[in-house]
Amino acid sequence: GAGVSQSPRYKVAKRGQDVALRCDPISGHVSLFWYQQALGQGPEFLTYFQNEAQLDKSGLPSDRFFAERPEGSVSTLKIQRTQQEDSAVYLCASSSYFTDEKLFFGSGTQLSVL
Amino acid sequence: GDSVTQMEGPVTLSEEAFLTINCTYTATGYPSLFWYVQYPGEGLQLLLKATKADDKGSNKGFEATYRKETTSFHLEKGSVQVSDSAVYFCALRGANSKLTFGKGITLSVRP
Numbered sequence: 667g668a669g670v671s672q673s674p675r676y677k678v679a680k681r682g683q684d685v686a687l688r689c690d691p692i693s694g695h696v697s698l699f700w701y702q703q704a705l706g707q708g709p710e711f712l713t714y715f716q717n718e719a720q721l722d723k724s725g726l727p728s729d730r731f732f733a734e735r736p737e738g739s740v741s742t743l744k745i746q747r748t749q750q751e752d753s754a755v756y757l758c759a760s761s762s763y764f765t766d767e768k769l770f771f772g773s774g775t776q777l778s779v780l
Numbered sequence: 781g782d783s784v785t786q787m788e789g790p791v792t793l794s795e796e797a798f799l800t801i802n803c804t805y806t807a808t809g810y811p812s813l814f815w816y817v818q819y820p821g822e823g824l825q826l827l828l829k830a831t832k833a834d835d836k837g838s839n840k841g842f843e844a845t846y847r848k849e850t851t852s853f854h855l856e857k858g859s860v861q862v863s864d865s866a867v868y869f870c871a872l873r874g875a876n877s878k879l880t881f882g883k884g885i886t887l888s889v890r891p
Contacts, residue, residue, distance in 0.1 A: 670823065699879075708784070708869055708881030709824070722878070757824065769879065771816075771824035 668692075670772035672758050678778045679748045687743045687775045691760030698741050699769065700733055701757040709757055715741060748779045782807045782874040789885035793860055801855040801885055803844075803870035811872040813837075813846050813853040814879070818867040827855075827868070862889045 671690040679685050691698050697716055701709035702725075711725040717738035726733070730748075735741040745752055755776045759769040787802040805811065815827040815837070828837035833848035844855045853870060870882040 701879075706883065708871075708883050709879075711878045711880070714878075725878075759824075768826050768829075769824075773821070773823045 670758055670760055670770050672756075672772035672775050674775060675773065676776050676778075678780065681749060681779055682747050683779075684744065684746050685748055685777065687745075687756050687777070689741045689743070689758030689760075689772060691739065691741070691758070692770055693739075694762070695760035695770070696738075696763055697761045698735060699759045699761075700741070700743050701759065702727075703755040703757055703774070705754070712743070712756075745777075748777075750779050753777055753779045782811065782872060782876070782878075782880045784870050784872055784880055784882035786870050786882035786885050790888060791885060792888045792890065794890050795862055796859045797889075799855070799857040799860045799864075799887070801868055801870075801887070803853045803855065803882060805851050805853065805870075805872050807851075807872055807874045807880075809875045810848075811874040813844070814871040814873070815842070815844055815853070815855050816869040816871055816881070818869070818884075820866070824869065860887070860889045862891055865889045 673688045699714045700712040703709040713723040713733050715735040730746045732744045755774040757774045759771045761769050783806045785804050812831045814829045816824045817827045818824045828839040830837040830846035836845045842857045844853050867884045869884045
């Protein structure tokens with residue numbers, strides 16, 4: 667597709683359940699970012715990849731959060747044993763190079779943990 | 781650490797009114813500054829940017845000037861349209877190369 671695609675668009679999970687969120691970046695984009703956006707807040711950085719290498723994961727809130735991008739294209743953000751405070755919109759963004767300041771964002775996955 | 785502060789919202793204006801959305805920042809060094817916009821049902825998209833002091837970013841009739849002396853990057857438009865209704869985020873990219881966003885502000889424009 668022409669843009670960054672994220673799936674699912676909405677996800678409802680029971681507390682304690684594991685979830686996996688998918689991001690398809692723009693074809694050929696080297697850099698991929700994950701952000702978490704709580705209700706009424708701006709996006710907060712979670713992690714980023716340059717190709718398949720995860721170069722920064724300093725924003726991941728706990729070891730329950732794990733991200734991967736094994737072939738340098740599609741990325742998955744996994745959250746284990748979800749908790750209510752994980753409820754947020756998870757945004758994925760990609761760019762041509764890490765130093766490219768124009769990020770292209772997906773529409774996000776809205777996660778609700780009950 | 782880096783931070784961005786936006787004025788509280790929401791903001792409601794009539795069509796053709798003048799718009800100002802305030803944004804101030806705290807960062808070490810010389811960050812790049814951005815305004816992103818999120819239209820209903822769409823992803824965040826870059827509206828404009830400025831990479832050094834006194835630069836003016838502009839797009840779609842919107843403007844913002846990088847003011848280092850006041851650490852500000854206020855967004856302005858002379859005449860808003862209904863189609864400008866969206867959520868606007870101010871952001872910076874600092875020495876650690878990550879984007880730091882403000883909380884965002886919702887703009888509603890009435891016909």
